[in-house]
Amino acid sequence: MSIIITSFICYIISDYLGYKSIALVLLLIVSLLAIVFDFASVLIAAILSALIWDYFFIPPHYTLHVDTTEDALMLIMYFIIALVNGVLTTKIRKIEKITQLKEEKLKSIKLYNTLLDSISHELRTPISSIYGSTDNLLNNQKNLTEENKVNLITEIHKASERLNRLVGNLLNISRLESGNIKIKKDWCNVNELISVVISSLEQELKKHKVEILIDEQFPLLKLDYGLIEQVVINIIYNASIYTAENTTIKCEIKIENYNFIILISDNGCGISEDEIGKIFDKFYRIKRTSTNGNGLGLSIAKGFIEAHNGKIKAFNNELKGLSFEIRIPLISNEIMNLNTIKNEQ
Known part of the structure; x- marks a missing residue:
């Protein structure tokens, strides 16, 4: 032609x-x-x-x-x-x-x-x-x-x-x-998910302060429960082993403009800007630490979030620690207010 x-x-x-x-x-x-x-x-x-x-x-x-x-x-x-x-x-x-x-x-x-x-x-x-x-x-x-x-x-x-x-x-x-990786979305109780995560990491979090900021009436969301649970486990587990005893690990959960946001932060010593761009790579481990690990957790977390068409980023926070922000886009029929369920019942 x-x-x-x-x-x-x-x-x-x-x-x-x-x-x-x-x-x-x-x-x-x-x-x-x-x-x-x-x-x-x-x-x-x-x-x-x-x-x-x-x-x-x-x-x-x-x-x-x-x-x-x-x-x-x-x-x-x-x-x-x-x-x-x-x-x-x-x-x-x-x-x-x-x-x-x-x-x-x-x-x-x-x-x-x-x-x-x-x-x-x-x-x-x-x-x-x-x-x-x-x-x-x-x-x-x-x-x-x-x-x-x-x-x-x-x-x-x-x-x-x-x-x-x-x-x-x-x-x-x-x-x-x-x-x-195939996403299997179903109605997910985020409060319950976070409780399960904290419970499964009970031993690792014994010597840390944990703060969970989430509305008790947080709506049900259509997500892959298993994948999101694994993401949160991997990030909080990393925070528990890479920060000193008595540091605070904070998990804030909210919805903004149809985006499901999970913000996990610690008040440890953070990492260098060069390493921030590498921590999601497979097998990458922070150089200045002797903590055991295989460098897979954050890479898996990134893969699972991207499978939800979401994004994950890391940055040093105001407390000189490290923060991870997860954003997963939602549509209107993937959010169900708990009050709506009660009224229907």
Whole structure:
């Protein structure tokens, strides 16, 4: 189609352009087509443009016969140049594709090695804790007080939760990488969701002050409960392990202009501006901390929020700590006021 349109335009202005100049125009179009289309399409374009140039532009017009040897050689050279150009461009595209695949493969290998190193390190600590505690319970029962036994069982429970969190994060990052995240929206009680999150992080939050700012009559929202719960867990868990004891973790929840907003803040020491742009990257961990972690939590949180067509950002707050703001757009039929439900009942 491009060849035909170009030929038509050239035919209209052929009185101002010599047929040799028109050959260059058609050759340019074939070259541009070679960048986009495969070799077969370029071959057809080269043959078609050569025939059109011969029939309509090379004297004598409206015949495939060529009078002069010079014009015949030009026609042959035109076709050869168009064909070679198409072949070379196609090969270049193939080489670029192979190079890209190699880069992606190297990236995958690097990601796999990083994941393997992270997992092996992360698994070692809770497994050692479980092994040590169970060994002590089995082989030293007579010398253990009830308090000792409770402490050991608590250690096993904490290590098991850590393992469960690690496995959950690995499964979630796998789902995000494969594009298998499917949003299942249903009516969600946000007050209940936050209560479940705080309850599940009871051990981690023991030495922190927690403030929850949410209206008791906060409306029901249509969200994927499981994904949003995991997002809030990951962010609050990070705040609990990366801030000092007795720091405050505040979670403020509101709706503004049909946006569901979750603001999670702490009054720790914040992070550098350079790191703010990196903390949502897979496996990234803040350099100045020795806290254990695999660097997956915030990456997963970002993926889950984006699956809701929302946005998440991090910034240093007025208290010199770190804040995370989540914004999820809603439409009117995804918000249900609790008073409306009571009136209907």
